[in-house]
Amino acid sequence: MARPKKILNDPSKTVEESQEGLELAGHGDLMRVPGSTGIVRTSIPDGKVAFLIGGGSGHEPLFSGFVGRNLADGASCGEVFAAPSPDVTLATVKAIHRGRGVLCMHGNYAGDNMNFDMAAELARDEGIEMRTLRVMDDVASAPPERAEERRGIAGDIYVIKIAGGAAAEYDSLDEAYRIAAKARDNVRTMAVAVSAGSIPETGERTFELADDEIEIGMGGHGEPGVAREKLMTADRLADRMMAAILGDLPFRAGDEVALLINNLGATTMMELLIVNRRVRRILDDAGIKVYRTDLGTWLTVQEMAGFSITLLRLDDELKHYLDLPAKGFGSVSF
Amino acid sequence: MAREMLEAVCVRVIENVDVLTAADQAIGDGDHGVAMRRGFAAALEQLKADSSQSVEAMFKSVGAAVLSKAGGAAGAVFGTLFRSGAAVLGGREFDAGAFASFLEQGLEGVEKRGGARPGQKTMVDALAPAAEAARKTQADGLIAATRAAAEAAKRGVESTKTMVATAGKAKTLGERSLGHPDPGAVSVSLILDAIRDYAAKS
Numbered sequence: 454m455a456r457p458k459k460i461l462n463d464p465s466k467t468v469e470e471s472q473e474g475l476e477l478a479g480h481g482d483l484m485r486v487p488g489s490t491g492i493v494r495t496s497i498p499d500g501k502v503a504f505l506i507g508g509g510s511g512h513e514p515l516f517s518g519f520v521g522r523n524l525a526d527g528a529s530c531g532e533v534f535a536a537p538s539p540d541v542t543l544a545t546v547k548a549i550h551r552g553r554g555v556l557c558m559h560g561n562y563a564g565d566n567m568n569f570d571m572a573a574e575l576a577r578d579e580g581i582e583m584r585t586l587r588v589m590d591d592v593a594s595a596p597p598e599r600a601e602e603r604r605g606i607a608g609d610i611y612v613i614k615i616a617g618g619a620a621a622e623y624d625s626l627d628e629a630y631r632i633a634a635k636a637r638d639n640v641r642t643m644a645v646a647v648s649a650g651s652i653p654e655t656g657e658r659t660f661e662l663a664d665d666e667i668e669i670g671m672g673g674h675g676e677p678g679v680a681r682e683k684l685m686t687a688d689r690l691a692d693r694m695m696a697a698i699l700g701d702l703p704f705r706a707g708d709e710v711a712l713l714i715n716n717l718g719a720t721t722m723m724e725l726l727i728v729n730r731r732v733r734r735i736l737d738d739a740g741i742k743v744y745r746t747d748l749g750t751w752l753t754v755q756e757m758a759g760f761s762i763t764l765l766r767l768d769d770e771l772k773h774y775l776d777l778p779a780k781g782f783g784s785v786s787f
Numbered sequence: 788m789a790r791e792m793l794e795a796v797c798v799r800v801i802e803n804v805d806v807l808t809a810a811d812q813a814i815g816d817g818d819h820g821v822a823m824r825r826g827f828a829a830a831l832e833q834l835k836a837d838s839s840q841s842v843e844a845m846f847k848s849v850g851a852a853v854l855s856k857a858g859g860a861a862g863a864v865f866g867t868l869f870r871s872g873a874a875v876l877g878g879r880e881f882d883a884g885a886f887a888s889f890l891e892q893g894l895e896g897v898e899k900r901g902g903a904r905p906g907q908k909t910m911v912d913a914l915a916p917a918a919e920a921a922r923k924t925q926a927d928g929l930i931a932a933t934r935a936a937a938e939a940a941k942r943g944v945e946s947t948k949t950m951v952a953t954a955g956k957a958k959t960l961g962e963r964s965l966g967h968p969d970p971g972a973v974s975v976s977l978i979l980d981a982i983r984d985y986a987a988k989s
Contacts, residue, residue, distance in 0.1 A: 465825075509859070532825065534818050535859030538866075563955045564860030567900055571854075571863065602958065654821045655808055672816070672956065679961070 457651035457658060457756070467653045468510045468532055475517055479782060483520060486527075490537065491545030492517040493527040502629045503527070503549040504620035505557045505583075506613055507542060508565055509534040511652070514785050515609060515752040521781035524617040525558075529572075533652055533755075534659075536564035542572035546581060554582035554626035556633060558616055560605025561589040584630045588612050590642040590763065592701045593670025593679045604672055607715040607761045608640035610751045611775070614787070618774035632770065639766040641701050643694045646671035647684070650718055650755030659754070669693070671759060687724070691731035694762050699739060704764060706740030711765040711775055716750040719758035725749075732762060744772060747787055789842045789881045790834055792985040793849055797831035799981035800824065800974065807977075810970040814957040819861055819970040826857025826865065842881055846873035846889070860955060864897055864910060864971060871896025883925045883932040886982075890918035890936065901954070908950035908957065908964065910971030913943035917979055929986050937983040940976040947972045 461467055472485050472492060484495050490510075497503065506516050507529030516528040527549040531537035536559075537545075546555050555576065559565045566587065573583045589600060590608025616633035623629050646668040649658040662668060662681070667690075670679030685693075704710065712732065714725045725748050736743055744767055752761075765771070780786050800807075801824050808820030830852035834845065846869050854866025872893030879885050894914050903909040920939035924932045947969040955971075957964045 531858045532818075532822065534816050535822055535857075535862070538855045538858050538862050540855050562860075563901065564858075564863060567860060567863035567867075568858070571900075652816070652818050652821070655817060657808065657812065657817055659812070659816045 457656055459651070459653055461653055464654045464656070468530065471510070471513075472517070472530070475782065483517075483782065486544045486548045489541050489544040490530045491527055491541055491548060492520050492530060493545060493548045494520055497526050497549055497551055499551050500553055500624060501526070501551045502553045502620040502624060502626050503546075503551055503555045504617055504629070505529060505542070505546060505549060505555050506559065506609075507531075507537050507545070507557070507569070508559050509536060511755055512752050514750070514782065518782040518785045519613050519617075521779070521785070523621050523777045523779040524613060524781050524785070526620075531568075533654065536562065536568040539568055539571040539575055542569060543575045546572065546576050546583065547579070550581050553624055554584065556616060556620055556626060556629050557583055557585040558609070558612055558633065559585070559587060560609060561587040561601075561603060562605070582626060584626055586612070586616070586630065586633050586637055588637055588640075590637075590640045591670070591672075592641050592643050592697050594672065597701060606642050606644055607713060607752045607763045608637070608642045608765070610713055610715070610747070611640055611711060611763065611765045612636045614779050615771060615774040617779060618777040621777075632774065636765065636771055639702070639771070640763060641698050642761050642763040643698050644671050644717065644759060644761035645669050645690060645694065646717065646757055646759035648719070648758040650753075650757035652755070667759075687727045688731045691728050691735065691762070695732060695735045698762060698764055699735075702766060704739070704741055704766060709742045709744050709767045710736070711745050711747065711767060712736070712743050713747040713751070713763040713765070715752055715761045715763065717757045717759040717761065718750075718753040719756045720760050722748070725760055728760060728762070745775060749784070751785075788989060789845055790838075792881070792982060793845055794831060794834050795985045796978050796981045797827040797834065797849070799977050800827040801831070803977050807970055807974060810968060810973050813967040814952065814960055814964045815970060816956060818859070819974070822857045822859050822861040823865070823974055826853035826862055829853070829856035841877070842879070843873050843876040846870075846876055860901070861971065861974070864901055865974065867896045867900045868893040868914070881929075883921070883927070883929045886929060886932055886936070887918065887921035887925050890914065890921050894918050903954045906950065907954040908947045908952040908969045909954050910969065910975045912947045912950070912969065913940040913972035913975035916940065916943045917975065933979070933983040933986040937976070937979040940972075940979045944968045944972045944976045
């Protein structure tokens with residue numbers, strides 16, 4: 454495959470420079486945490502339950518793009534594909550805390566778990582209550598009996614929207630956590646990669662795929678997935694992925710779901726639409742009603758080509774939070 | 788002396804960024820090398836900036852710089868190694884006993900923070916045997932202990948090739964992780980090689 458070509462300056466300053474650009478593009482809505490790589494809203498009401506998200510950079514629009522109205526109050530951003538260190542998270546926590554504690558959400562990865570745990574300890578030492586939720590929606594990364602080992606991928610998006618709304622509407626950290634946890638417990642995702650992305654600092658792709666190969670169950674950082682197969686039709690791929698997702702929760706006839714199909718970086722909307730056609734047919738045949746569809750580019754792995762399918766099983770409470778208008782940066786408006 | 792040794796450790800990691808990148812590309816996402824370089828470059832800067840620190844403070848400052856600047860699992864684990872290990876170095880000379888205690892205390896800190904145990908194909912599989920080897924050869928002096936630790940770490944790296952990862956980013960690979968060493972274990976080996984080489988020279 455051709456060598457990656459990116460539009461950068463000094464690759465080691467990628468996060469710093471992109472955050473400078475983001476702050477400017479926000480026209481006053483967003484700011485960088487001074488001396489750190491956190492991004493926070495410029496106006497957070499006193500007494501609000503603060504909602505923090507975070508993880509490695511390189512997944513834009515996740516995480517910094519989800520800072521905004523009825524979404525997160527702040528994002529703690531690490532280097533590309535690396536969890537933010539405890540000092541970055543602590544600085545971001547302090548910038549958004551308004552006296553009612555902090556709800557924190559991140560993906561379930563060893564690096565994120567360790568760093569966010571350390572940050573929570575530091576926050577507690579400073580008298581800030583922080584309750585942390587790990588998203589683990591990737592059905593390909595571990596079997597149901599070891600679900601606590603699963604990676605967090607595009608399920609993050611629905612958890613963020615629901616938690617963001619709950620944190621905006623409730624003045625109880627515990628209530629906001631309860632609702633966010635319910636979303637987390639009812640969301641399942643599977644991803645497929647068609648070609649790998651690359652890390653700006655190394656200029657290297659995160660894995661190699663032959664021209665006719667795909668990687669099913671690929672990880673959220675481009676780490677190699679569970680099975681390498683030959684390229685197949687969109688319908689066969691959707692059948693395969695949906696079988697794994699539906700059988701996992703399991704989703705049943707009569708369930709109502711929100712459906713999110715996510716472009717992992719370089720896949721076109723046209724392809725997502727073709728996948729959606731088959732996914733809707735499968736759900737119809739399964740007697741599962743689709744309450745809403747969110748097709749787009751939500752969580753990327755740099756220029757990886759591929760997509761993921763996310764289903765969130767709904768009840769009235771979760772529907773309420775999904776219905777709230779949410780506005781982050783740029784195209785994050787849903 | 789401890790300062791020069793720690794500087795040598797930082798330099799060794801920085802010089803080997805490509806080795807660590809390659810190891811991580813095989814079974815991870817390829818960023819272990821640049822993460823370690825970020826962390827240890829920051830640590831090197833800290834060491835050069837402050838000439839007044841005690842041995843314990845220097846190890847702690849290396850740990851803090853790595854934790855802060857490497858980021859990710861590498862930062863958390865290697866930062867914890869130096870910070871936890873530093874706690875046993877207060878008011879003492881960096882001799883073989885101190886070295887063994889540093890490794891043991893660092894190992895305990897890392898296992899508590901990350902939850903990994905030997906056999907899961909992580910840096911623990913190089914660090915645990917190294918700590919044991921250092922303690923066993925402590926009576927023979929620093930040069931012998933650092934050599935034994937480095938050797939044990941190298942064997943630990945080799946042993947990770949035969950393991951299926953059950954922790955970290957490689958754990959979803961299943962059998963595909965076989966045949967490849969764990970990048971964190973390779974880092975441990977580099978660090979101990981640098982300590983061995985420094986001890987042998989001074």
